[in-house]
Amino acid sequence: MTYIVTFHWGWMLGALLLGLAMGWVAVVQRGEGLSVAAFRRLAALVAVALVAALARLVPGQFGYWLDLAMMLLIVYLAGCSAGSALRGALIARHHANKAV
Template structure:
């Protein structure tokens, strides 16, 4: 894991910055979002992928890609969260009092 982080630091920072940008520009939700069933299945899928990564079920190059993809996905989600939170703080402060 430290090897992945040190060797792919540029890509990880890039996914963090991309996530920050996406979180900043996509604060407004116009649709209904995903259903609870779909969100539950996606959570189960991600948990299964993390478990497969931790147990080293997928060997070789594909296991390496799985680990790298999960780390990049985590960086992207952290960036999205920070961007959305920061945008909410900035926009909430600049709105006039009601």
């Protein structure tokens, strides 16, 4: 995993920034987003892919692509979490100030 990070840090930084931006936007976005059913299916798909990557089930080039996809996704999700948390915290403080 460290090898993937050291070799693709630029791209992973891109995924992180994308995640931050998405997370930042998601807090104030109207609408429901993905339906619960679709979200579950997607989560299941990711889980299967993750297991396949960790168990090194997919050989050769596809295995490398899968590993890379999982790493980018993890970084993206981490970025999203951080973005949403930052935006959420900022809004919460704003409301608190208004209340005073």
